[in-house]
Amino acid sequence: MSSLPFPVRVAAGLVVTAVEEVQALPRTIVGLPITAASRVLQLSMRAQQVVTELAIKGDTALEGARPVEEAPSWARFDEDTDDRVPVLRAGGNPSGPAGRRLPAESNNGHARPLDRPVLTAEDVPDETPDALPGYESLTIAQLRARLRGLTVDQLTELLAWESSHADRPAFVTMLTNRIATLTAEQ
Structure with a gap:
């Protein structure tokens, strides 16, 4: 069909795409702040997930280094003593x-x-x-x-x-x- 070289055809396609985007700009500019805000929130939530995953991995790694009390000294339960039941x-x-x-x-x-x-x-x-x-x-x-x-x-x-x-x-x-x-x- 066309005898023009491939790079020229690609360049023409880029120009047509740029013109279409400029023509659609009035419609897309309205949603641009929302799109930008949602992308920022998405990135921040992903960063929080990564930090939490790292903390969990750190807790798992350090778990064996520190013994955990089965019943902390400050905890008191009704079953522990009967002297409070009148x-x-x-x-x-x-x-x-x-x-x-x-x-x-x-x-x-x-x-x-x-x-x-x-x-x-x-x-x-x-x-x-x-x-x-x-x-x-x-x-x-x-x-x-x-x-x-x-x-x-x-x-x-x-x-x-x-x-x-x-x-x-x-x-x-x-x-x-x-x-x-x-x-x-x-």
């Missing part, structure tokens, strides 16, 4: 070890009931409580949904079972509060 002693005074009076709140600021009864082996059934079959597998939400239909005696049986078996703080608190509410209503 127990109702003879005479009705909540106290801890050696008769020391305990505060109404634990170290994390959540109130704890001071009148939690001391339970004996006779008070606690070995199997699932009769008051609510399948109780041991209920979630806290499922228990909350079933509380209104239970009497004080049934709630006391559930509290005794919970205290001697799983002793989950949320369950104990919910049962204790419901017993207190029903007792106050009577």
